[in-house]
Structures are given as C-alpha cells and as structure tokens.
Amino acid sequence: EPEVTQTPSHQVTQMGQEVILRCVPISNHLYFYWYRQILGQKVEFLVSFYNNEISEKSEIFDDQFSVERPDGSNFTLKIRSTKLEDSAMYFCASVEGVGGWTEAFFGQGTRLTVV
Amino acid sequence: AQRVTQPEKLLSVFKGAPVELKCNYSYSGSPELFWYVQYSRQRLQLLLRHISRESIKGFTADLNKGETSFHLKKPFAQEEDSAMYYCALHSGSARQLTFGSGTQLTVLP
Numbered sequence: 001e002p003e004v005t006q007t008p009s010h011q012v013t014q015m016g017q018e019v020i021l022r023c024v025p026i027s028n029h030l031y032f033y034w035y036r037q038i039l040g041q042k043v044e045f046l047v048s049f050y051n052n053e054i055s056e057k058s059e060i061f062d063d064q065f066s067v068e069r070p071d072g073s074n075f076t077l078k079i080r081s082t083k084l085e086d087s088a089m090y091f092c093a094s095v096e097g098v099g100g101w102t103e104a105f106f107g108q109g110t111r112l113t114v115v
Numbered sequence: 116a117q118r119v120t121q122p123e124k125l126l127s128v129f130k131g132a133p134v135e136l137k138c139n140y141s142y143s144g145s146p147e148l149f150w151y152v153q154y155s156r157q158r159l160q161l162l163l164r165h166i167s168r169e170s171i172k173g174f175t176a177d178l179n180k181g182e183t184s185f186h187l188k189k190p191f192a193q194e195e196d197s198a199m200y201y202c203a204l205h206s207g208s209a210r211q212l213t214f215g216s217g218t219q220l221t222v223l224p
Contacts, residue, residue: 004158033211043159043201043214056211091159104212106151106159 002026006092006107013082013114021077021110023092030097032075033104034067036060036088043091049075050097082114117142119204121215128192129223136187136218138176138202147205148178148185149212154198162200163187172196192222 005024013019025032034046047057047067054067066078075094079086092107118141128134140146150162163171165178165185176187185202202215 031210035212035214042216045211045213048211050210093159103161103164108158 002105004092004094004105004107006090006110008110009108010111011113013112015084015114016081019079019082019112021079021090021092021112023075023077023107024073025075025092025094026096026105027073028096029094029105031055031095032067032069033093033095034077035091035093035106037091037109038085038088046077046090079112082112084114087112087114117146117204117206117213119202119213119215121200121202121218123218124216125219125221127221127223130194131191134189134192134196134220134222136200136202136220138185138187138215140183140185140202140204142183142204142206144206148176149203149205150174150176150185150187151201151203151214152198153201159201192220194222194224196220197222 007022011019032049035043036046037043045058047061048055049067064080068076089109089111091109093104095104096102120139122137148165151159152162153159163176174187174189176185178185199217199219201217203212205212
C-alpha cells in the first residue's frame with residue numbers, strides 16, 4: 001500500500017540554524033500539507049500546497065517557513081532560523097483530491113528538537 | 116472559525132466495556148467530520164468519516180447536527196483499541212483539517 005514517507009525521523013538542530021524537513025507524498029496525490037504537533041498539544045495546520053503553490057497557510061506559517069516541491073516527488077518544509085518553540089513533531093500529509101477532497105494520508109512524522 | 120473540541124484528554128475503560136469518545140465542533144456550514152487514530156509509534160490513520168457511515172473495527176460515529184457532535188462509540192472495547200484518537204473537521208472552503216486535542220484511550224485487561 002502506498003505511504004507518505006518523511007525524513008529524517010528525528011532532527012536535532014541548534015537555535016538559529018536552518019532545517020529542511022522532507023516528505024515524499026503518495027505519487028498520484030494532488031494536495032500536500034504540513035502539520036505540526038508540539039508535545040502535549042493538538043495537531044495544528046501549517047500550510048497546504050496545490051498546483052505548485054501555497055493554497056492556504058495558518059498564522060504559525062510566518063516568513064521563517066517555506067515549502068517547495070522541487071522535483072515533482074519531494075515536498076519540503078524549510079525553517080530558516082529555528083527557534084526553541086519550533087521544537088515539535090512535524091507531519092506531512094497528502095490527499096488524492098480527484099473529484100473532491102478525500103482522505104488525508106499522513107507520514108510518520110519528523111521530530112524536530114531545537115537546542 | 117471552525118473548532119473541534121474533545122473534552123477528555125484521557126479515558127480508561129475495561130476490556131469488554133462500552134466506550135464513547137466525545138467530539139463537538141463549531142462550524143457554520145456543512146462540515147465533514149473524521150476520526151483519526153494513532154497507535155503507539157505509528158502514523159495518524161483514518162478510522163472513520165461521517166459521510167461513509169460505516170463501522171470500522173467495531174467503531175461507529177454519528178453526526179448530530181443539532182448537538183454539533185460526532186461522538187465515537189464502540190460497544191465492547193478491546194485492548195488493541197488503546198490509542199490516541201483525534202476528531203477532525205474538514206470544511207470545503209479551507210481544504211484542510213482542523214483537529215481536536217485528542218483523547219488517549221486505554222483499555223485495561
């Protein structure tokens with residue numbers, strides 16, 4: 001069964017450093033998402049991406065964040081200058097989207113620790 | 116703005132007992148409601164969506180628009196049901212999911 005794959009599973013970075021989280025969505029899916037979950041809190045929407053552009057973003061997704069689909073298979077989330085409060089589990093998701101919005105398939109997550 | 120509320124962070128029941136995980140939502144339009152489950156060390160996966168009105172692993176959930184609720188129920192809980200359960204709302208215009216804070220269900224032997 002096709003899966004959304006995320007790498008790395010755990011990333012430790014120093015405050016102020018740039019990080020790139022990588023995701024490979026399911027190949028025929030059209031909608032891509034990043035969510036995050038700070039320890040002990042709810043899963044929060046960050047950004048959605050469709051047709052090679054951001055379709056929606058939350059207040060969390062400020063100028064420090066960017067997303068890219070550089071090669072038609074990877075979908076990346078970049079944080080330019082990490083802060084301690086960026087420490088969280090980051091989930092990528094994709095949706096097939098043909099004929100309407102359907103089930104979101106999630107990756108296993110990347111745990112980002114900013115020290 | 117849409118919101119999903121799961122009032123119980125933790126819920127414990129004994130094996131064979133009925134279980135109900137509560138979910139309330141606020142949204143002015145016609146929402147789509149989902150239950151996602153996350154077993155220990157596994158990814159979030161879809162359990163149910165209200166549109167399909169099906170029973171998965173013995174779980175059912177009915178959308179009650181009058182009470183704006185989408186509670187998840189199972190008549191006889193099993194130990195393998197122990198997991199984190201998230202209620203989520205999809206609103207057509209937003210094209211993204213709004214999650215509740217989750218309920219950790221523990222089924223005791």
